[in-house]
Amino acid sequence: MAKNFLTPAETAQAFIGVGDYKTKMPVPKIIISSFLAGAYIAFAAQLMTTVTHDMAPLFGVGFSSFIGGCVFGIALVLVLVAGSDLFTGNTLLSMGWLNGNLTTGQVLNNWTLVYIGNFIGSLFLVWMMFTSDIWSGNGSQIGAHAVAIAYKKTHLTFSEAFVRGIGCNWLVCLAVVIVAAGQDTMGKIAGAWFPVMAFIASGFEHCVANMFIIPAGLVAMTDPTIANVVMENHPAWDLSSLNLYAFFVHNLIPVTLGNIVSGAVLVGGIYWYLYVKETQPVSQQTKKDDKTGFQAAKLGRK
Incomplete structure (x- = not known):
């Protein structure tokens, strides 16, 4: 009976072929595919913001974070199962x-193009949320919560943001590995959902999610009503400190670096060392399974 998953060794071997495919994609396809991934992550971030905006006072911060992680789990399901290119997952090109x-050059070129495409997709969703006036819901509390999340993220120290970035993409890339190993749709969905739920509930930082979350807060606070609600909820805050400089220097740069370290080294590097370095194909069946994994991953475009 055929198995419905690849072993870690078979999955690692399959990633070598995936990397070759990804780096040879035409530039327009890379941009469009990564645009979709940025939008998919942003959809999940907006869903998380809406669902949790009034939960903490009723159920506590811990349970609210858990529910936020549960609903955010749709992000990687869309990216990996529906198909698109996500910068954090592509750090596995290190293998x-x-x-x-x-x-x-091939790796850096792919990372740069995908990063840009993810950013464009994220900002497109910011425009959608602003234009749709969703942030004014529940007396502008949804928008105020979007601002509050962004504010907290831009007030981390460099080391805090960097280490939280490491924790996040360690889990995200493990999700990518699990999805690549799965050979049926439900297995892939479960594999994508659990690690993502864990990183959100734990409070880790994902650079592409923050490409939506922090600009969303920056845009939402330009609405005077939303800004007033934020100050009513947090009178000691200085909203002027939530700005583009804080976005890039206090969050996006250190989080991106942390995401690269965990994806390229703690997952990609270690899996290459354990299962690819100085190994030979064990059998024709392994080659067949690798090909199957490559085709599945190609469709998923992690």
Whole structure:
């Protein structure tokens, strides 16, 4: 009876072929695919904001974070199962680079294009939320919550944001590995959902999610009604400190670096060392399974 998953060794071998495919995609396809991933992550972030905006006073911060993680789990399901290119998942291209299949230029070029595409997709969702006036819901409390999340994220220290970025993408890339190993749709969905729920509930930081969350807060607070609600809820805050400089320097840059470290080294590097380095294909069946994994991953475009 055929198994419905790949072993870790077979999955790692399959990623070598995936990296070759991703780096040879035409630039317009990379941009469009990564635009979709940015939008998918942003949909999940907006859902999380709406669902949790009034939960903490009723159920506590911990349970509210857990529910936020549960609903945010749709993000990687859309990215990995529906298909698109996400920067954090593409840090696993390090496996192909370590194996000598990819050059440094190929990896950096892909990362740059995907990062830009993710950012564009995220900002498109910011425009959608602003134009749709969703943030004015429940007496502008939804918008105020969007601002509050952004404010807290931009007031982390560099080291806090960096380490939270490491924790996040360690889990996200493990989700990518699990989805690639799965050979049926429900297995892939479960594999994508659980690690993402864990990183959100834990309070870790994802650079692409923050490409939506922090600009959303920046835009939402330009509405005087929303800004007033924020100050009523948090009278000691200085909203002027939530700005583009804080977005990039206090959050996006350190979080991105942390995401790269965990994805490229703690998952990609270690899996390459354990299962690819100095190994030979064990059998024709392994090759067949690798091909199956490659085709599944190609459709998923992690």
